[in-house]
Amino acid sequence: MNDLARGEVPSWKEYSLENKEVQDWVVWEALTHESVLRSKDDSVLGVIRYKPFQRKEGAGVSLPAFSQGWVMNIEEQHGEAGEACFLTLTWNPFLSLKGDKVENALGENAAMTLDAMEQHMFSVLDTLASRFPPEAEAKILKYQEIIDYLAFSLSHGRIHVEMPDVPVDLDVYLTQDFTADFSKNLITFGEETFLVLTLPAFLGAMEKTLRRIIEEMEHAHIPCRHVQRILFFDEKEARKEMERRDRMGLWCRSRKYIKELIEAPLHGKFHGYYNNTLVALVKTENYARTVAYLRKLFYETQEFYVIENFNAKQRWWGTIPAHFRAGVAAPICAFQNLEDLLMASGSAKKEETETLISVDEDQSGREEAHVPT
Secondary structure (H helix, E strand, O other): OOOOOOOOOOOOOOOOOOOOOHHHHOOEEEEEEOOEEEEOOOOEEEEEEEOOOOOOOOOOOOOOOOOOOEEEEEEEEEEOOEEEEEEEEEEOOOEOOOOOOEOOOOOOOOOEOHHHHHHHHHHHHHHHHHOOOHHHOOEEOOHHHHHHHHHHHHHOOOOOOOOOOOOOOHHHHHHOOOOEEOOOOOOEEOOEEEEEEEOOOOHHHHHHHHHHHHHHHHHOOOOEEEEEEEEEEOHHHHHHHHOOHHHHHHHOOOOHHHHHHHOOOOOOOEEEEEEEEEEEEEEHHHHHHHHHHHHHHHHHHOOOOEEOOOOHHHHHHHHOOOOOOOOOOOOOEEEOOHHHOOOOOOOOOOOOOOOHHHOOOOHHHOOOOOOOO
């Protein structure tokens, strides 16, 4: 059920639950349409799979007029089965004061009932998939394909889940073998640990470095996911969010030049909070060595990065489809073209690079012992 009280203003803030097991944190509930999943908070999710393609001059994948409540995950999965690219849409319903209508659907007739959300989501997915170029072979996932995508997002291919005959209680089915340990800063799963790397810059600014890292992960047989997430605002909402005094008060108390940068005009066709994250499932015994490699690489490239420790769980959950309340990053960003964020064919160039396993372990790079609540 939606956890907003009647008349309560919706937001991206985290909700509070008394959780004891991983399944309590996972929001996925049931496939209520062959291509749409309904979550426990009444949000709905759909997935498009596409093949990398080369961008052409004068052409582009145009987006619907997304606004608050709509979320896009652009995900690359790299594992034993190879490479796969996905675009996932999540729609979080904003209810009317009476609680009987969803008011943030797309189009002129934006109000509808909760029961009508699945068909509207499928319509949006169908429109978006049709705007990909033919060579992308964009396809809306169905039933078991969605389960496979979600299972990899959790376990990086370490578990496989068969969709139950009646696809409900998916939070239980998808986590029954996902025995991850969340009791420390870092998330461990068996003898492996999730390494969470935040890339503060947009994808285009770090494309070469990202491709090198993914190539090295594949060489070392380390499954990984690259996830970009956008929490959408329309232009009016974006400007209003940027002008919020409480945010400026937190960020810019004595840094006028930072405030001027944040308040600079937004030039883009779509706007939102943007996360750019790479998640790798590394053998725990090789974790420090992998971290040392990444630190050395980013020192050489002089690019910004964060190997997450204190915020690792927040950032990890923020990459999981439909978990849009976790790892929210501000301020607002603006983007010109969706293709700037999609994977392009031939973008991963083969070159002689130092492999992960050749890097000496950096004993000084051990993680801190503090554990966030």
